[in-house]
Amino acid sequence: MAAAQIFDLSGKVALVTGASSGLGARFAEVLAENGAAVVLVARRADRLAALQTRIEKAGGRAAAVEADVRDRAAMQRAFDAAEKTFGTVTILVNNAGVAHSGRAVELSEEEWRRVMSINLDAVFYWAQEAARRMLAAGKGGAIVNIASVLGLNVDKGVAAYATAKAGVIQFTKALSLELAFKGIRVNAIAPGWIVTDINRDYLAGERGAAMKRQIPIGRFGEESDLDGPLLLLVSDAGRYMTGATIVVDGGQLVALRV
Numbered sequence: 402m403a404a405a406q407i408f409d410l411s412g413k414v415a416l417v418t419g420a421s422s423g424l425g426a427r428f429a430e431v432l433a434e435n436g437a438a439v440v441l442v443a444r445r446a447d448r449l450a451a452l453q454t455r456i457e458k459a460g461g462r463a464a465a466v467e468a469d470v471r472d473r474a475a476m477q478r479a480f481d482a483a484e485k486t487f488g489t490v491t492i493l494v495n496n497a498g499v500a501h502s503g504r505a506v507e508l509s510e511e512e513w514r515r516v517m518s519i520n521l522d523a524v525f526y527w528a529q530e531a532a533r534r535m536l537a538a539g540k541g542g543a544i545v546n547i548a549s550v551l552g553l554n555v556d557k558g559v560a561a562y563a564t565a566k567a568g569v570i571q572f573t574k575a576l577s578l579e580l581a582f583k584g585i586r587v588n589a590i591a592p593g594w595i596v597t598d599i600n601r602d603y604l605a606g607e608r609g610a611a612m613k614r615q616i617p618i619g620r621f622g623e624e625s626d627l628d629g630p631l632l633l634l635v636s637d638a639g640r641y642m643t644g645a646t647i648v649v650d651g652g653q654l655v656a657l658r659v
């Protein structure tokens with residue numbers, strides 16, 4: 402089958418959380434460019450509106466819904482709005498996330514809960530709701546959870562983040578098993594360092610240069626480096642894939658670091 406055909410998303414309705422910046426904004430644009438109607442979700446409504454305009458100007462279809470991913474009532478409203486505007490969501494990209502830094506012994510309960518509630522609890526809420534609605538509509542679909550290489554290996558100072566992302570990977574497997582026979586596929590992407598607002602300052606300067614030297618491909622990732630893995634998981638090209646985590650990290654995880 403021709404590549405354009407196998408990756409075509411015409412007729413699909415996608416919802417992307419954390420679409421107001423970085424990877425989420427890029428995911429939304431890529432999905433729209435390949436034919437999906439896209440629902441943009443995040444807290445910063447002005448940024449969502451700007452992205453909606455950009456997608457529509459490029460010939461795509463988009464709608465914006467302001468929501469905090471921890472708020473289950475707002476989540477219901479987002480799925481309702483998506484259904485009303487475009488139809489049942491058949492692609493969910495669970496991307497919203499926050500970072501933190503600080504040693505575990507000094508981490509406050511509040512900070513631990515903030516990271517876990519956005520990076521793990523909300524992934525469960527949105528995947529569960531998307532799956533329930535796909536099942537009710539008798540439709541298959543694809544759920545992609547954005548994990549991290551820190552869900553597979555760890556570093557100092559990121560205990561809550563790494564624990565949440567490991568949970569995302571395990572939850573992806575658990576949900577995939579329960580939904581496989583219903584035609585709903587659940588997979589994850591585990592990016593390495595991709596320069597976005599979440600880490601731009603952290604990756605600057607001498608520290609960034611040292612970190613870059615440890616990446617076998619020799620550079621940090623760019624948002625567009627995830628286009629292919631995302632399209633694979635949400636399209637027919639990945640129709641026999643479920644429960645998988647695709648690592649996209651320039652070789653970082655396989656390199657031995659002592």
Ligand SMILES: NC(=O)c1ccc[n+]([C@@H]2O[C@H](COP(=O)([O-])OP(=O)(O)OC[C@H]3O[C@@H](n4cnc5c(N)ncnc54)[C@H](OP(=O)(O)O)[C@@H]3O)[C@@H](O)[C@H]2O)c1
Binds near residue numbers: 442591594596600
């Ligand atoms: N960049 C990397 O190197 C990297 C590596 C591995 C994994 N990741 C993961 O990739 C995902 C996207 O990160 P990014 O790099 O694109 O960072 P980013 O530019 O900071 O984007 C984070 C997004 O999450 C949204 N968000 C945060 N808290 C939210 C909440 N409570 N409710 C709704 N939306 C919320 C933000 O929107 P609002 O603030 O407008 O709500 C924003 O759109 C995250 O899950 C992150 O952990 C990133």
